[in-house]
Amino acid sequence: MTLAVTADNGGLIDAPSDVAGNTLTNPLVKARSEPGSRKSAIRAMCAHCMGCTDDYQEPGWKGQVRACTATRCPLWNLRPYQ
Numbered sequence: 001m002t003l004a005v006t007a008d009n010g011g012l013i014d015a016p017s018d019v020a021g022n023t024l025t026n027p028l029v030k031a032r033s034e035p036g037s038r039k040s041a042i043r044a045m046c047a048h049c050m051g052c053t054d055d056y057q058e059p060g061w062k063g064q065v066r067a068c069t070a071t072r073c074p075l076w077n078l079r080p081y082q
């Protein structure tokens with residue numbers, strides 16, 4: 001399934017989406033479409049930790065994960081952006 005979304009240049013592009021129409025650029029939605037992927041699950045957990053939801057991506061969340069100082073978090077050494 002694809003969903004027309006606005007690209008950075010203002011044009012419309014077809015982005016993959018789940019059956020509910022949520023774009024797979026959202027890490028939480030993408031992780032559910034890849035249930036066996038540890039990489040997607042970790043990325044989704046860090047995104048969720050930084051305030052992302054199924055229909056919202058916190059601006060700058062990737063940089064916040066990169067700057068994460070919670071070294072006692074079990075995912076810290078595995079976080080996607082370092």
Ligand code: SF4
Nearest residue numbers: 046049068070073076
């Ligand atoms: S590594 Fe940091 S951003 Fe990722 S889940 Fe743990 S505390 Fe949250």
